[in-house]
Amino acid sequence: MKNNKKINSKVSLISYLLANGISIPHYCYHNDLSIAGNCRVCVVELKNSMKPVVSCATNASSVLQNNSIYHDSVLVKKARENVLEFLLINHPLDCPICDQGGDCDLQDESLFFGSHKRRFYKFKRSVIDKNLGPLVKTVMTRCIHCTRCVRFAVEVSGVEDLGVFGRGNESEIGTYLTKSFSSELSMNVIDLCPVGFITKTFLK
Template structure:
């Protein structure tokens, strides 16, 4: 019997070709290539069904619709909900139109978002920080007053800062798909839209804490962790335990010997791999409750990696090493350490430095 090969579509994203199955979205195809061509995402969350198409952060230009119909699409499209076609050519970072559109999206998201990163628990692992730094501009044209809301406790473990919310709907989909009875959602329309609970009901179920992990900003925060530590002063390690409700695979965040926070593990796109229960997240804050697997893998660009990990865990970029080797003088560590100023002044290096300074100021 002959093997029937599955039909595959060839898609080109920023000049890189990849083969994907029919039904794959542009976002998924780009992620298959890698982060160098993958569009950013604020509302799309692959583990949750139905997400995407709300924030417009992932807009791309389709320069050719397909091999059969190579005409370009007239407008930018949301890559997270647009399926690919065979022979499609997509421009992401290579399109000036897309770059300008992203700047506008960042500016729109920051219209009402407060600039309180120094006091926000999400600082250092905030998707909006990354998105605005990589795709935004340093100015704003907005002159009106920002809309503000009072902080609200929407459960025993969760506090809502609606002022920071970007209405990505991730928490709504999480509650809808992980629990039997969702009690919160988006109320109102337009500039009056907000995340809230029905008739003041509190979010209280075994998996409610996952809305904290999926939130891309600091709108939903862990009340047991609030203001305890900055993320770059803590060290994440992978751990697991035997749990009847969930997989028990988590990240423990240490400050010294103390477990200050427990979160679900995330993939390279910042999306939760396996959702965890509230017992693992909020009640097991001792090392003895867990089996430690080792340090978590952290991107070198992240502030979390600062001064914590060995070189074999966080690889330095080859370009930076080659640049440093070609432009900077190697240090001779065999030289004796001298701390006396009288001895330092006798050295040839000190005399050369003083002469260079003197020549510089003469100019």
């Protein structure tokens, strides 16, 4: 697609595409949170670029003035398939019992590309569930490190209780010094999480 209209210099490419009715898969991107660019599944192809670009971290006005964008080309589909394969390395196949099952973008994309194509069965890891507080519980093996919950805690709740620890395959979401996530807005991260990593605690 091409665009000759003047675009706000602060609008991201994925925001522009979604506003124009073009479906772009995304997990870490949220319109009301800062840009992280963690999941890398929102890649698109530019005519004058040698490789796909991450649309959430790309400024729309800088690429659409004198460029063409392809959001469903063969290169884009292959790139998203490879990214999804890495996201599912440690993700459990517990969709039937998952709280997000049936309403999960990761599940939909996995079914679209086919879960039988994964090649990393021997490298799955298990992570011990963490106690974030009395209102929410975690299923750590479902986490894809999109950091939506971390950015929500800092930018909306105004508390810096959540963070990312470790690097690479050892990354984990958790609280500092075993501190609980005690914000009055803590239950909002349940709806914000795209994969059911944070769920509701059923109080007796």
